[in-house]
Amino acid sequence: MSLHSNRPFRRLVTSAAAIVAAGVLVVGCTSNDPEETSDADDAGEEESTDNGDAAASGNDEPGDTVTIGFSGPLADHGWLAAVNSSAIEEAESYEDIDLRTAEATNDASLQISQIETFINEGVDAIVLLPTDGAQLTEIATRAMEEGIIVVNVDREFSSPFAARTTILGDNYGMGVSAGTYACQLIEENNIADPVIAEIAGIDSLPLTQDRSQGFEDALSACGQTVDNRVAAEFTVESGEEQASNLLQAAPQIDVIWNHDDDQGVGVKQAFENAGRDEFFFLGGAGSCNAMQWIQDGEMEATVLYPPTQAADGIRLARLLAQNKGMSDLVQVSVPRRIVLDAPVVTADNVEQYLDLCFES
């Protein structure tokens, strides 16, 4: 039956109805702000006047305006989204920061051209979370040579000349914390011949390799080894896929350490799909989901990897550009390398860390 109607009025009415319906869909169904926005706004406002709970020092007094170029990789999971949003919020809370953002894809060539644009614009500082540290080292070194202060966040460059300051979480320490906690669990529960599994993140990144190394070293200190290891990609989908593979490969597991709580959503789903829960489930990064699971008893513990490091990077870039130092240190200039702490969050202390969590 032909769809063409020979009656123009009917065609007009049908098209108009379709457009109105589409408009209603667009207006009604694309709003994505959660209902707690009012609370978040209040908290944000308080923070900007107090400049956070940390000791407000003379450093927070407005100085000369600094232009900061911020570039992060594509935020395809919650941790990276939290990194980007906390950095932007932090920059907005200072009136003397003029922020330029370039949200890159995972294409290194594209991120390089964005840094080139920042260099051309003559920004005072660049805060960079590279999609791959080694690949962006060359362009960062060039920025430093042009006199721009580069702050390297999280994924480390392969040359010390590529950045003035590097701030990152303690990846090796994360692995060690997880491994030590795993050893503790094995001892407390008297597990003989434990099967230990690891679900890593993007394997080609040095940070994943550091975490795995830390895990391995801590386990060998109590005489254990990693029996099964799979690598996902920090996304929910890859987490679910790799966790299913892992469960197939090992019919009985005692401890599982999943590097990242974002992919943990998929990992946990895979566990539920397979109906397996005979193991202790450890996580990493510290998402709000993970903290909720710990409170509900569905997860044993998680090791924190703060997404606020880019926000700290912005603060450091501002201090460096304004020639200030860190107020709580005796040494006047800003340190070259800051490694943030990686505490283990369990049911005992989860309340303390709840407001530092990030949404997946």
Added chain:
Amino acid sequence: MSERRTPPPAPAADEHQRVEAAAAEAGVAAPKSTVGRFMASSAGRNSGLVIALLVLCVVGLLTAGDRFANVNNILTILRLAAVIGVVSIGMTFVIIGGGIDLSVGAIVALASVWATTLATQQLAEDYHWIFMVLTALVVGTACGLINGSLIAYGRMAPFIMTLAMLAGARGLAEIISERRTQIIGVRDFVNFINGSLLGIPVLVWIFAVVAAIGWVLLNRTTFGRRTIAVGGNINAARLAGIAVKRHTVLLYTLLGLLCGVAAVMLMARTTTGSSTHGMLYELDAIAAVVIGGTLLTGGRGTIVGTIFGVLIFTTLTNVFTLNNLDTSTQNVAKGVIIVAAVLLQQRVAARSDSS
């Protein structure tokens, strides 16, 4: 045979004018109006693209002023365009020839990984960094050869074969590199390709040379003529005596070679070889080729159009960056541009046929 023989027209400046002149002689109606004739000429066909690029430049100027209009920014745009541009020129040949290649990104990754292994880098340190370049070119050509042979002689559909190569090449790249990023220690190589000759970056020179050779190949050699014939009507081409299968193999091999060139450029730009290089390059290349006026069904296309296509996308990216806009909006804009460009081309083609 007509009594009045008009003198044979002067040889046309490019292949399409030649095809159209031949069609006119055969009696197919040529557009009579000046606008129609203008639109049918190569300048006209590309006028839509030139306008689009000009509009983007104007938007860039209005929103970012002299941050957009200075030499350094133009060079930044050209450097970004150079890598994907080289791949797109190869893709133009394959698509005009009636095929398609989804594996270009994976071939770039494999070539970059193979050329940056410790063994190759050691060879480069001992002799000359040209060994790294040669390795990348050989790997790219070999992959292209495999693609072409299986498509032509194995009679596999190009889509399927190159899909298989996409998975296989990237997997092989991951195995060889053990999923690590391989850093290039051969500074001479990096410094040369990242440097400038006469004020213009070497990367842009490479793109320009490849584009020039591509143009000559398509418009001035029998290779180009055969490509258009094979893409336009494969049976007629075969009956006319063209070795269609061998030509198909040559097309894919050419694309593989150009992927090797792109890998060399990417290796220098990022100073690394990695199995994560070249992600989604196939989509970017196909998009650039298509909005440049090449028909996906084959038989029609220009190098100039492809270059404009690449420049439009990279200028868009640059304008977005200068204005702090995120890549998600940019991707939506890309989709809209592709649809608009193809629709516009169809209307122009229909109008020039009917006038």
